[in-house]
Amino acid sequence: KxxxxxxxxxxxxxxxxxxxxxxxxxxxxxxxxxWYKQDTGRGxxxxxxxxxxxxxxxxxxxxxxxxxxxxxxxxHITASQLSDSASYICVxxxxxxxxxxxxWGLGTSLAVNP
Amino acid sequence: KAGVTQTPRYLIKTRGQQVTxxxxxxxxxxxxxxxxxxxxxxxxxxFEYFSETQRNKGNFPGRFSxxxxxxxxxxxxxxxxxLGDSALYLCASSWGRxxxxxxxxxxxxxxxxxxx
Numbered sequence: 690k691x692x693x694x695x696x697x698x699x700x701x702x703x704x705x706x707x708x709x710x711x712x713x714x715x716x717x718x719x720x721x722x723x724w725y726k727q728d729t730g731r732g733x734x735x736x737x738x739x740x741x742x743x744x745x746x747x748x749x750x751x752x753x754x755x756x757x758x759x760x761x762x763x764x765h766i767t768a769s770q771l772s773d774s775a776s777y778i779c780v781x782x783x784x785x786x787x788x789x790x791x792x793w794g795l796g797t798s799l800a801v802n803p
Numbered sequence: 804k805a806g807v808t809q810t811p812r813y814l815i816k817t818r819g820q821q822v823t824x825x826x827x828x829x830x831x832x833x834x835x836x837x838x839x840x841x842x843x844x845x846x847x848x849x850f851e852y853f854s855e856t857q858r859n860k861g862n863f864p865g866r867f868s869x870x871x872x873x874x875x876x877x878x879x880x881x882x883x884x885x886l887g888d889s890a891l892y893l894c895a896s897s898w899g900r901x902x903x904x905x906x907x908x909x910x911x912x913x914x915x916x917x918x919x
Contacts (some may be wrong), residue, residue, distance in 0.1 A: 730912065731910075732895070732910025734910070735908075791848065793846040793847075
């Protein structure tokens with residue numbers, strides 16, 4: 690069964706600190722993995738996307754890693770800011786031919802406190 | 804370029820009623836997807852429309868339906884509302900030129916539906 694599991698469910702950190710969010714998946718056939726940021730009251734916004742051959746991708750203070758062998762991904766946030774408070778969702782795309790299916794994780798809720 | 808817009812932003816209905824939600828995609832985008840988001844289930848895919856045709860469908864009952872117009876705007880309808888339909892309904896648009904796995908979806912702010 691295709692599944693995406695994220696941990697921790699929620700996280701509280703102080704402004705300026707770093708943090709790492711985890712995403713484990715069992716999806717086949719794997720096509721790509723994407724991290725989204727969802728602010729409260731808004732729709733998700735894509736942060737990074739990685740295919741099978743990529744093991745790291747950065748977007749400013751956000752760095753995503755992918756280990757296709759262990760089927761794990763992480764999202765590292767450096768020097769956190771108050772605006773990083775949001776839900777971070779991992780999405781894995783399973784694709785066979787023209788048939789694409791997105792499997793969404795439940796997200797990690799991050800709170801950055803001053 | 805304007806983003807994806809959804810109307811209304813908030814809605815309160817009672818059980819048994821029906822509701823219609825609207826989504827205007829980014830100009831030029833021809834694919835519109837709808838999702839239901841709840842705290843316990845995360846984002847659940849409802850359906851995708853491309854060029855006025857339903858191209859993909861999730862595992863939701865027939866009470867959930869949609870359509871797309873020639874200008875790519877889309878509507879979603881839920882009939883005979885149930886308490887469990889309370890959720891954030893998100894619309895996402897993309898170019899849709901190919902159903903590629905790497906194509907980025909751009910989400911609207913969502914419609915918050917509360918069923919009493």
